[in-house]
Amino acid sequence: MATVDELPGGTRDRPDDEVAAGAESAPEGPVARPGRDFFRWSLGIYLTVTAVLVLVAMSRLHWHYVYVLDDPAIHLSIAQNLVHHGTWGVAAGHYQSASSSPVWTLLLAVLLLPLGWMRDYLPLLGNVACGVGILYVLSRVGTPLRPALRRPTHVLGVFLLVVIVLFLPGLAVVGMEHSLHCLMMLLVVLLFERKLRDEPSWGPAWLPYALLAVAMLTRFETAFVALGIGLAILLRGATPWSIGDDRTWADRLRQLVLVGLSAAVPLAAYAAFNRLMGQGLLPNSVLYKSQLTGPGSATSLSLKPIVERTFQDPLLSVFWVAAVLYLVACRPGRNRNVVQASVLAVATPLHVILAQIGWYERYQSYLVVLGVMFLFSLVAELLPATGDRAQRHLGSRLTIAALVLAIPFAHYKITWTWYAPGSSVDMYRQHYLAGKFLGQYYDGKPVATGELGYISLLHQGGITDFYGLGDYEVLRAKQQKKENAAFLADLARKRGFDVAAMYPVTLGFNVPRNWILVGNWNYTGKMYTAIDRNFQFWATTPQAVKPLEANLRAFAAKLPPEEHLTINALAEYRAAVLAGGGH
Numbered sequence: 001m002a003t004v005d006e007l008p009g010g011t012r013d014r015p016d017d018e019v020a021a022g023a024e025s026a027p028e029g030p031v032a033r034p035g036r037d038f039f040r041w042s043l044g045i046y047l048t049v050t051a052v053l054v055l056v057a058m059s060r061l062h063w064h065y066v067y068v069l070d071d072p073a074i075h076l077s078i079a080q081n082l083v084h085h086g087t088w089g090v091a092a093g094h095y096q097s098a099s100s101s102p103v104w105t106l107l108l109a110v111l112l113l114p115l116g117w118m119r120d121y122l123p124l125l126g127n128v129a130c131g132v133g134i135l136y137v138l139s140r141v142g143t144p145l146r147p148a149l150r151r152p153t154h155v156l157g158v159f160l161l162v163v164i165v166l167f168l169p170g171l172a173v174v175g176m177e178h179s180l181h182c183l184m185m186l187l188v189v190l191l192f193e194r195k196l197r198d199e200p201s202w203g204p205a206w207l208p209y210a211l212l213a214v215a216m217l218t219r220f221e222t223a224f225v226a227l228g229i230g231l232a233i234l235l236r237g238a239t240p241w242s243i244g245d246d247r248t249w250a251d252r253l254r255q256l257v258l259v260g261l262s263a264a265v266p267l268a269a270y271a272a273f274n275r276l277m278g279q280g281l282l283p284n285s286v287l288y289k290s291q292l293t294g295p296g297s298a299t300s301l302s303l304k305p306i307v308e309r310t311f312q313d314p315l316l317s318v319f320w321v322a323a324v325l326y327l328v329a330c331r332p333g334r335n336r337n338v339v340q341a342s343v344l345a346v347a348t349p350l351h352v353i354l355a356q357i358g359w360y361e362r363y364q365s366y367l368v369v370l371g372v373m374f375l376f377s378l379v380a381e382l383l384p385a386t387g388d389r390a391q392r393h394l395g396s397r398l399t400i401a402a403l404v405l406a407i408p409f410a411h412y413k414i415t416w417t418w419y420a421p422g423s424s425v426d427m428y429r430q431h432y433l434a435g436k437f438l439g440q441y442y443d444g445k446p447v448a449t450g451e452l453g454y455i456s457l458l459h460q461g462g463i464t465d466f467y468g469l470g471d472y473e474v475l476r477a478k479q480q481k482k483e484n485a486a487f488l489a490d491l492a493r494k495r496g497f498d499v500a501a502m503y504p505v506t507l508g509f510n511v512p513r514n515w516i517l518v519g520n521w522n523y524t525g526k527m528y529t530a531i532d533r534n535f536q537f538w539a540t541t542p543q544a545v546k547p548l549e550a551n552l553r554a555f556a557a558k559l560p561p562e563e564h565l566t567i568n569a570l571a572e573y574r575a576a577v578l579a580g581g582g583h
Helices: 035-059 071-085 102-141 150-163 168-174 176-196 207-216 220-236 247-275 284-289 303-309 314-328 336-352 365-382 389-405 408-441 451-456 474-480 485-495 506-512 542-558 571-579
Strands: 447-449 462-463 499-502 517-524 536-538 561-566
Touching: 035 150, 035 168, 035 176, 071 451, 102 168, 102 176, 102 365, 150 168, 150 365, 150 389, 150 408, 150 571, 168 408, 168 571, 176 207, 176 336, 176 365, 207 220, 207 247, 207 571, 220 247, 220 336, 220 462, 247 284, 247 365, 284 474, 303 485, 314 336, 314 365, 314 408, 389 474, 389 485, 408 447, 408 499, 408 517, 408 542, 447 485, 447 536, 451 462, 462 485, 474 485, 474 499, 499 506, 517 542, 536 542, 542 561, 542 571
Parallel strands: 447 462, 447 499
Antiparallel strands: 499 536, 517 536, 517 561
């Protein structure tokens, strides 16, 4: 596949059909017109759709932005504590391995130093920047799409690619590390592909290994990609996957070891440090959500759940089948994209079996981005740009047809994109406002919740997380099936939290009998992605009932019109009974 780096420098004024004619033999030069046009159009579509999603949400939230999930606030709260208190955790002075992405959290901490005044927008801006990088890399590796006003079908193809298949605007408003991870995975795979082809490197020889190591601490699913790269190194030394280089098996094994060390050393270092700090081998959220270590791990690795996860994002199956067929059909000395195919063939099943799929389509996003790059590369290999005009047009039409056919496979992404402004409102009226309430009336005091993000960001003080994402003691209890009413009651006594704010389903029937439901926020408007219409406030001691009730009544004036406070009429009576020694 001819990369844009190989295109001639004097192509700016030549017709598109002539641009690629000498691509294979030309020296390196600036971005050629097809790649430039793709980047400009894709960038315009990406920024426009993202801006619309953000502005619509802000117009409904008094021009303040809240993310569609509360997870970005977890990273921000850790970054904030790191900058101001030197603590890695959601509460100052208490180490917790609460970040799923150490690199992303460190990046936010660095940005907070000069840009603390725009704290809430840093995850959005970081994601937008990474999305721009993704589109730039795709434009550099070559694309069959050549959008222009006179080619509206190509413009449609770019829109479908950016908004639906790649889901870049959706990832931007999620505000997590996934866009950064996607960009890193593109670069890692491309760098190793060029290295195995013995093509000119984009940087020093150590760059692919260093980037792989950093990516490992950006998302731990990078290990799956590293295994795919290892397979490609081995395949390149055997027929029919070899391209005729003279690298010895000793060289390949040395390269394989370097890849393994690049992935394993940062993982081992992180795990060792985490254990020294009294935590697990991986971040709490990874341990909670992994199919191997999560509370539901006993059943999540059986056949039925694996099949269900497989079809949560059907695009993954399409890319995986294409990659496997490519490897099976490789011809000696002629295949060009063994690294990309190997990564997809290995990483996809490992991710489906061991990791999460869905929930704003973010977990598997790196596989989709790699799949799109493989689609572009496959078209370029089968229908090269150096072919005749009809052949080049066929490649473009097939790509556009594939993107149109992908719409039914990506219907969740359409829904999430459409719901994004409403999801921000959902997050504001429950999570964000709960954080404001606890920050106003219980700042400096310990509290408990199942919704860690905005509460940990807006409230300063000890925090108990009922899901264990920011609380290793609770996570261990969940893993050992010991998170029952007695455990929670003892936790409240030991940690001294008087108030718990959560959804009814957070603890279910595990709520201790001596806890008292004091108030409830009930939302009567349209819901998008909220867990429940009701958000509850519990007092864990009789003495906490009256102050909590008074605080809820005082804060009620700040609730949106569709949010209604309901006070439990029996709360004070129940408190009096418990205070008198009753049950």
